[in-house]
Amino acid sequence: MLWRWRGSSGKVKLTKALGQIGYGIDNKILLVAWKELTEALRDRRTILNVILLPMILMPISMALPLMLMAPGGAVQPITVMVVKDLPSISLIEERILPKAKINATVIYSDINATKWILENKADLVVLIPEGFYSNLSSSGSATAFIYYDPFSMKSEMAMTQLQLVFGELSKEEIEKRLKEVNLSPEFARPIQIVGKEVSKVEATPAAIIGAMILPMMVGILAVTGAGTFALDMIAGERERKTIEALLTAPITKLKLLVGKYVTMLVLSILSGASMLISFLLASFLMVNYAIAPSFPSTLPSGEIMNVSFSLMPSGLNPLLFLLSLAFAIVLAGLTGDALIVVGSSFAKSFKEAQQYTGVVTAGFIIPLISVVYLPPRLFWPFRMLPITSIALLVRDVMVNPGDKAAIMTSSAASILYLVLFLLLSAKLFGREAVVFD
């Protein structure tokens, strides 16, 4: 039983005004769009699938777990420092714990670290054995043991943070020892590796996340956007046997279809906007409340950690970026809807249409997902595949804005497929054999 915005008796209250708008619409295409939109907005699947689900899914599935586990979050790793070496206390309390940004319980008695982790009493245990400080101060080698669970994200996060801090401490100690024997720090760094970022735009953490996720999301929008409604508008109309009465009205099938596409487009844009808001929110939360607090403010090299929160790669025109994204969302929405109309044209029921379109769309989604794992030099043939071309268009605009040939190829292929699927859907819509057999 579907939930709709109405009283228990079935009397329409909240959406009554929407229905009354119909009196003033004289254009038949807009009239069809009005009717479809009114019906869609009274269906709980609209709100759930098109707006709410995309908006809450990403922040909840991606950002929330990381935020909760980040320093200051609600479910930080339970870290236990077992200090068996009393002279190390000040070193731990002053130089390790403040930089590690983790709340660790320091205990001075011996515990069974393995048992504590396996029994979930702690996510990570650091053992500072006796002689740690004396070894360190006598130019020897001090060893600390970290017990962690590689299958636990909380444990892994705490481990990463502690490795960074101990690494920094180790580096400081090397420099101090070298200074004592009048050697420069370079003495202990015979080979230095300096990473040089090579990209046409500045790769900020948020932009890297964006370039990885956003293209695929726009591609997937082709199926998830207004897909349910596209199915309902075509196969549902047949299943509820409303198509016959509709076809008796003086309106051409083409106008009917265009009217339905107008609604599908509105719903796809709503879905795309919801997805974008969701993505921005998830990125903002992840960068600000999970990534940034998890790293020490200074890197072992002494470099100040600079976390940029900008989703959009710098050097890109924001307006051009947003317009390209909107263009890709419209392309993806309409292409997916046209494919669904084509698939639904062979089905007599909603369920049958779901099965047909599921097979068709799966064929387009597989290259979309696999392209992420390919090196960019192999993107060319994928730029000419339906739907994947739209995802690569978004990626090219984000990380490769100077490559006009790539952008033009992806755009041209995407538009070509859209036109092809729209024409095919117009040819197949309202087929007599399916409607009246």
Added chain:
Amino acid sequence: MEAIKARGLTKIFGDLVAVDHIDLDIPSGVVFGLLGPNGAGKTTTFRMIYGVLRPTEGRVWVYGHDVSKEPVKAKNLIGVLPEDTGIYPRLTAEENLIYFGKLHGMPETELKRKIEEYLSILELEEKRDFIAEKLSKGQRKKVAFIRAILHDPPILLLDEPTSSVDVVSARDIRNMIKDYAKKGNTVVLASHNMLEVEQLCDIVSIMHRGKIIHTGSIDEIKRLEGVKELEDVFVRLVRAEVF
């Protein structure tokens, strides 16, 4: 000019000849009944007249407009009540009427007036804001009937207008059909209800296995078949189908 004229109208679905070269001449201003047992070809004939099925052979004209060549003009002259009401379940009764009224190009003021008038006649005023799926079968049929006559078409095609409808609603619909015909409009009715047919129709055609086997007034058909009741003609056909 005939309201509806058909020549050699044929529809074949695969191996099945649903309608087999029928000719129709339905004069303007009459109530015409198309009778026949299930599978006789009535609904298929209707669908070809109102232009949702393309004939395999033959042609249909609605006030001189070829339905295949000028479908929009022909559809403007027709009001249809299909066997399945085709009411949108998530729209209210009023919204269903707005949609079809506007599709027929009705201006806002006239549409509002007509909706008020017909909802009042069929006692549906209180149900206008109700989602159609919450209406009873009879109420949905009434809404579909209003939808068919809303734009004041000169021809009304009604496929089983009172089937699955309670007695009171059926009587209301029959009264509306009578009133509509009195205004000089043409009504074409497909029905299994012989009493209804006798009560409403001026001329009837009897279809059997895709062909028209009799056309005339009810009295003429009774005389030809040598029976007292129209129902007897019908029963004879059905029995012939079974045995």
